[in-house]
Amino acid sequence: MTLANFNTSSPIAEKERPDKSNARGIVVSLKKSGFVKCRECSVRPFCIASKTNDKGMQAFNEISNHPAPTQKGDYFYHQGDTFTSLYRVRSGAVKSYHIDKNGQEHIIGFHLPGELFGTDGMANGQHQNFAQALDTSTVCEMNYEQLGSLLKKSPDLQQKMFQILSAECIQKIEPLLFLHHRPVEERLVTFIADISSRYQSRGLSPKRFILPMSRRDIAHHLGTTEETISRLFSRIQRMGILLVEKRTIIIKDMEKLQASSMAL
Amino acid sequence: MTLANFNTSSPIAEKERPDKSNARGIVVSLKKSGFVKCRECSVRPFCIASKTNDKGMQAFNEISNHPAPTQKGDYFYHQGDTFTSLYRVRSGAVKSYHIDKNGQEHIIGFHLPGELFGTDGMANGQHQNFAQALDTSTVCEMNYEQLGSLLKKSPDLQQKMFQILSAECIQKIEPLLFLHHRPVEERLVTFIADISSRYQSRGLSPKRFILPMSRRDIAHHLGTTEETISRLFSRIQRMGILLVEKRTIIIKDMEKLQASSMAL
């Protein structure tokens, strides 16, 4: 089987009339296929599985699934899908977005390597958002039901999972709430500073990186328009804080960046 | 003991230099004091304790504490406090707000009777926000450590708690994220519609209620200023959707209200 058929639909076309057959079909058909699992995982140091012992890791291994790489534009799940699994990004990048009743797209967040996503389905068993690959991406998929059974057996692990999930939900989302109380320039600076620190915490360069998302995605995430984002990148560059070349960002003055960014 | 000494500090004074001695002092001294507990609780139908059997309720009763009423302006906890408990509002109203490194106040949310608060401390053991009574309020305080022990013993309860908490975290907070992507008038209309439905779900009138919070609180919650809120209330009233008399809201045209409000 070739991967050629992954490319037949553009991200936009996918977005307008989401069709999960390609992305999900692969996920399902490659279950337990023999791809690398927990022990060899590239993001292992950032995974809950690493917070347990060998036996625990073995258990995680059982419920985890490393499906084949997903192509840019493919979906991990759709808004309204039945919630079955939590995911962790191993490589690439994923965006979560919601389409409201007026057809407006709202970007909930971006998931970089090592980060968790899929929690939007935990509340009522249905995913509230779409999760779409921004790039060729690989993930780890953990079955939630099996995860539940696993946690029932280990109170300690359960406690840790509680912690991790509440951190995901609260520490990551609540600060975003009041991002929107500030002018857009500050939001953008904060966004860049946040991406930078997330790359750094994964051992990548905090001063030079490539944004996996479009200007439009950034705009929708920050609650503004792509034109405004573009203008502000220009302005921030003129101020000598960043060097912006399309999606490549080089931070020239990290101190000024952090000083202008919001308290998170 | 009288309650007179509760009134010595105004909400503002409390806010500027928070002093928890009165509110928390009472909480501690009345622990296990004989106030009504789960079985007689007014918000029992909305509490997790009601989702279990008599024995489970007994267990909840053990870890729950119904402290004396808290006066307007008093704090349940402060930003930075060690996290010990989750709370549920029994009567009155509570606001959660965060002060960022620039001294700016951000209102995370308002908690009405039956609603949970305190989850902002779960992530790292420290409260991220202040929780302050907007009015004379009574709460139910559940010790988190004891709750954890309780959950360890009952996988089913654990599952339910997971559910409830993720619903709190995700269903309530994520939608707020994209509220801020819309003009302020829409945010305000949505805010009123939300309060209305929350009162309704607690068996109170959805068409006529009194807002427990000030214009400034609403403004800070919606990411705007009190002047703008005031102007918009006037405009929405001129449109015949609401009748606004200070903090009393009467919804004249519920359909128009919901049509103008955002998809949540």
Added chain:
DNA sequence: CGGGGGATTGATAACTTTCAAACTAGGTGG
């Protein structure tokens, strides 16, 4: 009656969106 916080209203300034146009880089087909 006077003080004071909360709320409202007005005028102006600042910011952001909208509509339009042009530019860029990568991919396509002749």
Added chain:
DNA sequence: CCACCTAGTTTGAAAGTTATCAATCCCCCG
């Protein structure tokens, strides 16, 4: 191989929204 096409991005000008500063009003309470 080049012209063309397209999505993504940038820039400009005008319109719209919101913040800011300032003044006034209102009502509760001492």
